[in-house]
Amino acid sequence: MSLSLWIGMVIAALGTYLMRLLPLLWMQKRLKRSDPNGAVDALPKWLVILGPMMIAAVLGVSLVPRTPDIAGWLATIIGLGVTLVVWRRTRSLGWPVVAGVATFGAVVILARVVL
Amino acid sequence: MSDIGISRRPHGWLTGMREAIPLLGGYIPVAISFGLISAQAGFSTIETLAISTLIYAGASQFLFVGMIASGSPLWLTVAMTLLINVRHVVYAPNIAPWLPKSRWWPWLMHGLTDQVFALAHSRLPQLPEHQRVGWFLGAALLAWFSWIAGSLLGAVGGEWLTSRWPLLGEVMPFALPALFVVLIVPRFTSRRWAAALGVSIAIALLCTLTGLTNIGIPLAAACGALCFYLIRLPETIAPRKGGHP
Incomplete structure (x- = not known):
């Protein structure tokens, strides 16, 4: 520079x-x-x-998957669902994120094989 | 893993670091992409690291190196970089009531990114006062260092990394929406809040899908706030079950 x-x-x-x-x-x-x-x-x-609206907006921006194909969107929806279910059960920050990411990864891999 | 409700912890900074770990899933892959793009645009590794260390604002960094690489005038590049970052002005006032007196806060504000704000806005009110500076320091430092480390990785070996583990770069960023959904769900306390937050999420999503990511956050937040003021719905959806202790 x-x-x-x-x-x-x-x-x-x-x-x-x-x-x-x-x-x-x-x-x-x-x-x-x-x-x-x-x-x-x-x-x-x-x-x-x-304040909360900014957090909601950051969530909205981050929802779009890196590869926005059917597998990516399906994994996003299921991953969010699992994240929410684990949050309801644990009321913690970490476990829902771990469960969500693991589910997202599993669904992406499965969907790419099946679709 | 950290329980939201548990507040008695020996070290605030350790709690902050632990709770900021989910941010790494989003930061590192994006930082690697930045390092790679910056290197491809002709910036050296030191220059890339300087940008990530000093500007430390994802979207604007991509814009900065992109505009410079395409030969845009420097004043316009700087102006656009600052314009994208204007959204940061509402973050600090929102968490100010929960910041105990400390001479460290002015320095720590460098670490107040979108994601650190989202985390701090939800967590600081739940922490005892004496842990808040340490908590913020731990969370902000971990996020900052991960961003710098990711940029270094991207600049040095980004091409190799992305070709070797393409799926990792696709899966890990899901940590961000997963974390934000956990942070925002407890705020759906009434129909009015639910409608306003829903509008904000939907507009930000639409903006990103149409390539307007940079304006998406402030625009969506403004629309959500407008929706909150315009609509008058019954306040309560249902009695809260469980909730935070």
Whole structure:
């Protein structure tokens, strides 16, 4: 990379970092002004709603399989189903993910053989 | 494996690392792809690592090397990279109420990616205050190092890896939707939330299918929030069974 390219990369990196940092400093200031016991209440309503919506959006983006063919979609649907069932039984983070990935892999391999 | 409800743990950072393990399934294969594409675009291994270490935002990194390789003006490349990352501005304020006072937070914000945010937003409120800095440090560092290590692997031996184990690169990324579904399901507490979250998931999925991945997250989240404000449905679906202790 040329010097100008390095500078461009550093600006992009710094800008990205500031977009992660500055809103935190703003919110911390806002929280400091509010009642220390009601920190969560000090959060603007739109932000309380936007948080889970962002997680839902990240889920939506990640749902598309790497190879979006019938086997990939079938594995995604069954894998999610198994993930949910294991979550209902265990209420944990790790086991549902392990079960989901194992099921996804098994269904992809089986479906490619059968279809 | 980590039980969501159990909060008494000796080391917050260890819990954070353990709970961030599912992220690796998504991070490493994508980072390998980035390393490979970056190398093919003419970036050296050191340059690839510098981009992954400093920018540390998946989609924008692909765009950065792609635009540079295709000869786009540098100012436009930087502007587009920043534009894609604008969505990050809503993450930190959302977790701020659960961050105890510490001088480490400004530094730790570098690790606040989409996935780390999703995990932190769900887990931080459940952890005791004294474990939260350690938990975030453990989770964010593991995710960051895995991204850097994956980029290195991709830059050095990406072609060999993808030809040797093509299925692994296809299966492991499913860890991400599996993790996110576990994080989001407990939020389906009323018809109103269910409808809004459903809209957000559906629009993000549609955007990705139509090649609009970069705008997908903010657009889908905005539509979901709009749906939440516009609709008025009965609040409760059914009494919650079990739930978190």
